[in-house]
Amino acid sequence: MSDLSTAVPLSALLPLQPYRYRRFGQQLFVGGVLPLDAAGTLIGAGDIEAQTHAVFRNLKAALEAAGLRMADLVRLNTYYVYEGEEADATVYWEKMTRVRLQYFPDPGPAATAVRVQGMGCSGALIQLEAEALAVPVAQRQRIMPVKSWDWSIPVPLSQGWRSGSQVWVGGQVSADRAGKAISLGDLRGQTANVLEHIRHVLLDAGATFSDLTQLKICYLHEGDDEAAEARLQDILSVVRTTCGEPLPAVTAFGVNLLYEGLLLEIDATAQVGIAQQTAQADTGNRNWTAGVQAQRAGSSIQVAGQSADTTALEPACQQVLQRVAEQLRNVGSGPHALAHLHVLVAASEADHDPDQAMRLFTHALQQLCGDSLPPFSMVRLNGLPGGASLQVDAVAIDLSGDARSL
Structure with missing residues (x-):
């Protein structure tokens, strides 16, 4: 990878999109589902209900574009921002969830909802990521x-x-x-x-x-x-x-x-x-579990959270992605198999300019994968293990040439 300081202008990067997806056979990964319209403009500034409607409309559009439906969801992760009084946090979640209930299939996916400090997109209060299967519910x-x-x-x-x-x-x-x-x-x-x-x-x-x-x-x-x-x-x-x-x-x-x-x-x-193949920790990585860094079972690969040695966000983006790629190679795969990445940011510079953090990471990912980017979700957090500024984990599906991206 080249140094970002000599890279193309940030204005030349791919525009912010309302979602990205990648399908491998029957399995679909959708990431970075944000409350944006097709032009990348924020919908419903300051309004969690309007933004919740927007992200679910975008998720539905992504599923339909890949030939699937909401009933095909098996996992749904929701990241949301709440900055009010702690005593009212559950009420806020319920307000958001009453909108979500209008879109959930029945039976619905296995779900996780996590409160975060912010997104990689200014003004976004909610973000979704999902996995879906082109397998009838009756067969699951x-x-x-x-x-x-x-x-x-x-x-x-x-x-x-x-x-x-x-x-x-x-x-x-x-x-x-x-x-x-x-x-x-x-x-x-x-x-x-x-x-x-x-x-x-x-x-x-x-x-x-x-x-x-x-x-x-x-x-x-x-x-x-x-x-x-x-x-x-x-x-x-x-x-x-x-x-x-x-x-x-x-x-x-x-x-x-x-x-x-x-x-x-x-x-x-x-x-x-x-049978599972694993790659253990290496001394060059700032890992904090000293455990498995990549785990492969058949075509499915999970890469543990990878952190950088630097707290500066710009070089951290490149270094962390290099480590993700290294862990994929350790279990016989590579960046071509990436299905989804979680991008977790705790750098104070990202709080001042979340859009810049998104641009820096997108550029580093372009250098690794080209313009056909895998889905990723970026959130800003209160903190990461070891005081890291950035952590990235990934899931990959190693099917030769069977990925379709948008």
């Missing part, structure tokens, strides 16, 4: 364990799905059947509750912790980096004890959480009955 297994928690308002979402060997586990929290946080003030207790919920989803899907290929850990970060780091290490200690080592590909990031009193949320993926 919906997973709704008897031992589980529930949302604070009725929703048609699912705790998990299985199709073939693949299992998707929606975001699990330490809550009860009324959506109220439990084990308040007890980090290890909440972590154990979350992992028990994951275990029951896996169990109903015919899987165990040993089948996990990815864990995404959202942990409470209230502005104190040292306290947040200690919280993450305590969570990882319980995860290691419960799930065994080595851990699968892990991504972790600091956020404010939905329900008052929650300290973490975890979602997961698994592959049942398929």
Whole structure:
């Protein structure tokens, strides 16, 4: 890759789009679904309800462009911004979700909703990313364990799905059947509750912790980096004890959480009955789990969160993508197989100019992949492990030449 300082002008980059998708056979990945119109103009400034309608219309358009429907969704991640009083956070989520309910299929996807500091697009209050399968619902297994928690308002979402060997586990929290946080003030207790919920989803899907290929850990970060780091290490200690080592590909990031009193949320993926190939940590990478950095099961690859050695955002974009590409090569693949990337930014410079952060990352990704970019979702966060400014994880599908992009 060339130095960004000698690259083409940022004005020459691909324009901001309302979504991107990439399809591999029956599997579709949609990312960066923003409240934008076709010209890249923000819809509904300051209005979470208008923006929620916009992102779901864009998601529906992406699915239809790829030949799928909302009923084909198996995973849906929602990132949203809320800056009001903490006591009103759940009310805000419910207001947003009542709009989402107008678009959710029934049964709905396994879902995770995470409150973030911002997006890579100025003024955006919500962003979606999704996975869908061109497989009839009747040929998939919906997973709704008897031992589980529930949302604070009725929703048609699912705790998990299985199709073939693949299992998707929606975001699990330490809550009860009324959506109220439990084990308040007890980090290890909440972590154990979350992992028990994951275990029951896996169990109903015919899987165990040993089948996990990815864990995404959202942990409470209230502005104190040292306290947040200690919280993450305590969570990882319980995860290691419960799930065994080595851990699968892990991504972790600091956020404010939905329900008052929650300290973490975890979602997961698994592959049942398929031999797995892994790439372990290397000493050159600023990784913080010292575990699996890439995990391959058949054609599916999960790359753990990769961080840079620099906190400056511009060189970090290139370095992190180089590390993602290296991990793909370590399991016999490459950037051509990228299906979706999560771009997690904690750099203060991005808070001042989120659009610049988006342009810098897009340019670095163009250098790696060319103009046919894989989908990616960029969010700004309260903090990342080890004080990193940028972390990127990825999912890839290694089917030779069977990807169609927009």
